[in-house]
Amino acid sequence: xxxxxxxxxxxxxxxxxxxxxxxxxxxxxxxxxxxxxxxxxxxxxxxxxxxxxxxxxxxxxxxxxxxxxxxxxxxxxxxxxxxxxxxxxxxxxxxxxxxxxxxxxxxxxxxxxxxxxxxxxxxxxxxxxxxxxxxxxxxxxxxxxxxxxxxxxxx
Numbered sequence: 001x002x003x004x005x006x007x008x009x010x011x012x013x014x015x016x017x018x019x020x021x022x023x024x025x026x027x028x029x030x031x032x033x034x035x036x037x038x039x040x041x042x043x044x045x046x047x048x049x050x051x052x053x054x055x056x057x058x059x060x061x062x063x064x065x066x067x068x069x070x071x072x073x074x075x076x077x078x079x080x081x082x083x084x085x086x087x088x089x090x091x092x093x094x095x096x097x098x099x100x101x102x103x104x105x106x107x108x109x110x111x112x113x114x115x116x117x118x119x120x121x122x123x124x125x126x127x128x129x130x131x132x133x134x135x136x137x138x139x140x141x142x143x144x145x146x147x148x149x150x151x152x153x154x155x
Contacts, residue, residue, distance in 0.1 A: 002027035015106035016042040041090040049076015
């Protein structure tokens with residue numbers, strides 16, 4: 001991750017509060033001598049209440065259907081609409097606050113896809129399903145519109 005991003009001219013690093021997102025960015029932050037700013041609303045979508053168990057097949061089906069019906073919610077969980085609204089809200093604030101800066105954002109595949117989907121509906125379940133863990137996408141914005149998306153992660 002650090003090798004791929006260290007020469008991108010990154011000025012700001014932000015992350016979900018989840019340890020795996022923070023750990024993914026720690027090497028880059030150290031390399032660039034930058035702090036990682038934590039944003040609670042970049043956290044992973046809460047899919048299902050703790051009292052509920054579903055199979056992987058049921059989960060993938062619900063995840064897929066959630067892109068057709070953004071308000072679909074599993075028992076005790078959070079809908080794509082709720083997750084998208086909170087994550088895009090913080091993204092817009094970050095983009096405004098750091099306008100003209102290059103920002104590395106550590107978040108989660110579903111959250112990233114929902115943020116991209118807000119700006120371009122072509123980013124949905126199929127896109128999410130082909131992403132890797134970890135993965136890196138460079139997204140260029142102009143006036144809160146996606147101008148270009150480039151996958152930087154090379155396997």
